Amino acid sequence: MDAVMCDGERISFVARDHDGAAGATVVVLHGAGNGSADALVPVLDEFAGRGCRVVAPDFSGHGRSSGALEELSLERRFLQARAVIDRVVPDGDELVLVGFSMSGQTVADLVGHYGGRVRAIGLCAPAVYGREAWGIRFGHGFTEIIRQEGGWRDSAALDALRAFEGTAVLAVPGDDEVIPRAVTEAVEDALTTRSRYRRLDMERAGHRLGVWFVTEADDRRRFVDAVLAPPRTPDWVEKSLPEGERVRSARWLAGGWTSQMRLLRTETERDLVLRSFVKPFYRRHAPGLLAREAEVLGLLADGDVPVPGCLAVDAVGEFCDAPSLLMTRLPGAVRVDEADLDARVELLARQLVGIHRVSVPEGARPRPYQAWTSPERVRVPDGTARPELWARAVEVIGREAPAYEGRFLHRDFHPGNVLFTGAGEELRLSGVVDWVETSWGPADLDVAHCSTALALLYGVERGLRFAEWYVVHGGVLSGDAEARLYWRLLDALAFAPDADKVGRSWRELGRTDLTPQVLAARLETYVGALLGGAAL
Secondary structure, eight states, X not given: OEEEEETTEEEEEEEEOOTTOOSEEEEEEOOXXXXXXXXXXXXXXXXXXXXXXXXXXXXXXXXXOOSOGGGOOHHHHXXXXXXXXXXXXXXXXXXXXXXXXXXXXXXXXXXXXXXXXXXXXXXXXXXOOOGGGTTSOIIIIIHHHHTSTTGGGGOHHHHHHHHOOSEEEEEEESSOSSSOHHHHHHHHHHHTTTSEEEEEEETTOOSOHHHHHHHOHHHHHHHHHHHHOOOOHHHHHHXXXXXXXXXXXXXXXXXXXXXXXEEEEETTSOEEEEEEOOSHHHHHHHHHHHHHHHHHHHHTTTSSSOOOOEEXXXXXXXXXXXXXXXXXXXXXXXXXXXXXXXXXHHHHHHHHHHHHTOOOOGGGOOOBOOOSOOGGGOOOOTTOSOHHHHHHHHHHHTSOOOOOOXXXXXXXXXXXXEEEEOOGGGOEEEEEOOOTTOEEEOHHHHHHHHHHHHHHHHOHHHHHHHHHHHHHTTOOOOSOHHHHHHHHXXXXXXXXXXXXXXXXXXXXXXXXXXXXXXXXXXXXXXXXXXXXXXXX
């Protein structure tokens, strides 16, 4: 067993060097308590058996390393792992980082440090911790800090995982008695932001997955296979292009919430957009969502609504790392700033009227609309000073849905799904994207959704006035004020309790002023204005 000196401690490590290993080293990090590299030998051997160079350190106070456990900290774990990596891994080699339990935090810390050198990560029942806890030694107040309710939510680890674009595998035990479910959900949400993510459920296992992998060879192999699997999506994209055309570069497109969006540039200087459903909920529903979008893009290809062209679709993820759709890129960009706002809102209203005028034969109509909330699903904001307001709103949507004249609906029409070019007199609406929710239903519902988004983005008055612009440009809404109130509240209450599910994507686009508190306050004010009869 080899060792390095770090921060006054002798840090031992196990190494498996394979003659054929080249280009990447797997670093396996044990958990807290009585964890050690020796306890993970079957995992190390599994990676080594695939031709990988493998290294696994013992943190100070563990295994054969020196030091006392109570003097260890998250920061010292990070420094010790770095010392071993920098000593053992050849300069420039890629890294594959595997962490158990507490080392979920350490893997994220290393991702933040090594950046693009990290090709893949594997997290087994991972923990993450708040910023306050990072430098505190375990025997000097660490336990008291991490027991604070929700203290992990500001973890720098989550930021690092959100930014990671390589392969990420999350192994989740069926019965984790240590890691709260909310932590696992937060880690998963972070990983699905940009990585090629895969979740592996170990239904019969408990928290100590390292121990589980010792005897459960099938699960151990499944985990190692997933971590080392090469990406499949690039090959699918190449095969979907005309002969001789190849992708030259790819970059992340900000602002997506339900899916990952990447801009691809080919060697012929053509720009394409790749949409992939990675989040588990949307991945499960991807076959219907992406098949619908591909069909709608074909339907609208020669019409007056500016939409991308569909080049290829893998709706079930048969050939890709996740269900994906490849399309042409439209000119323009999403705009959520306040420049030319009145003109942009007017263009939004005019375009929505055009969408509702799309003629579709009865046999080719999209599915009937689906409500995105119901009285029993509404979550009232915690600590609201106006519980009676929310009760009244819930009562309204508990009534029977009003009669309506059906229209072709985008169903998710809002500023985040519309592209603009130019400014001032040259301002143009250049595209409408994200057609996975296309439905048949009342025009009021599309108007309601855009109105809610405008209220959250720019203030309640903007949301209330959008319907006026829609009517000015020829749109037709229900003649019954109670029906209009129903549709508006049905949409607004789907954002409760705090509306921040859309806030993160808007902040990525520059609207850092839209904090969870701001969005929650605007949503409540908007609901109150609707119940007060404003603009109905």
